[in-house]
Structure formats: structure tokens, C-alpha cells
Amino acid sequence: MELSDLRTADEVRAERLEADVQFRVEWDKTAFAREVGVAVVKYRTEHGLSQRDLAGLTGLHQPAIARLESGGEAPALATLAKLTRATGLTFRVDIANGGAVLVAV
Template identity: 55%
Template sequence: MKLSEMKKLGEVIEDQRRDPEFRQEWDGLVIARQVAVVVVRYREHHGLSQRQLAEQVGMNKAAIGRLELGEHQPNFETLAKLTRTTGMTFHIDIANGAAELTGSAA
């Protein structure tokens, strides 16, 4: 198969979302994935390793790795800890049965 014949990631995800079980899991982790993007951007922008970021925010390297995977919902305490020393921001909007997070990597 040629690269040009492959489906784009968004198309693959939309195909998978037809499965109610996948859709529930995928949609339920939207905030986790958005936090992951902010954390990775911050770390890369500042030239930090996971270990260095972990030391900066008072977490362990494994916790930063889990955040960056975007597969586990972070709690409010974790989000607050990330903002305390980094300048990252997170804004959560909950409406109409859905939650959305916007954030910046400072």
C-alpha cells in the first residue's frame, strides 16, 4: 500500500468511533489527550527531559510519562501542581454533557 492510499488519522478515528465502546473510551479521555499536548509542548519548548520537568513540578518521571501518553484522566490536584511552577494554564469547560479543556504551555 502506498502512503498516499493510507487513511489519515482523523479518518481512522472516525471509523473506530462507530463502535460505541471505542467512542465512549475515546471521548472520555479527550481532556487527558489535551493535557498531554500542553505538557509535551511545554517540555519541548523549554528543552526539558521528562525527569527535569518532574523535578520542577515535584512529581516523578513516570507520572509525567503517563500524562504525556494521554491515556489516564489527570485529577485537579495534578493540574494545579503542573501550573504552580511552570506557568502552564488549563481551562475546563463543562456543558451539554461534555467536557473540554483548553490550555497553554507558557
């Protein structure tokens, strides 16, 4: 098998989303958490911070930063508030129709 024969992660995910209802439900359920995770990783890397550095800056523990970055669970509003206070990040949340999504700012 050639490397060019391998499917991309996006292709595999698209197939799973189409074929697997439980996967699609979980994917949709964790969308908000993933978006927060991406924002935290982006901020941390752009500022040359380790997870431990960001934890010290925000008053959170390093494992909490790791959980945020993993995007597996939606963070509490208090956690988002600590992040915004310490980093200047802005989160706008739209809660409707049984879901929560970050709104671009």
C-alpha cells in the same frame, strides 16, 4: 500497495468513531486527558526539557509525567495545580453534562 494508498490516522480514527460505539465512548471519555497531555508535551518540548527535567521542576515523578503525556487518564486537580505552579501553564476546565473539557485561554 503504494504509500499513497494508505489511510491517514485521522481517516482511520474517523471511521472507528463512526462505526464503533465503544471506541467513541472511550474517545470522548479521554478527551480531557489527551488535551492535558498535548499541553504538557508542548510545554516540555518548547522548553527543551526531558520528562525527568519536568518532573524535577514540578515535584512530580517522571512516570507521572509520562502518564500525563500519554493522555490515558484524567489528571487529578492537585497534579494540574503542581504543573501550573511550576510552569506557568494555565488550565481552564469546564465541567458540565457529565464531561470535563479544557477551555482555550
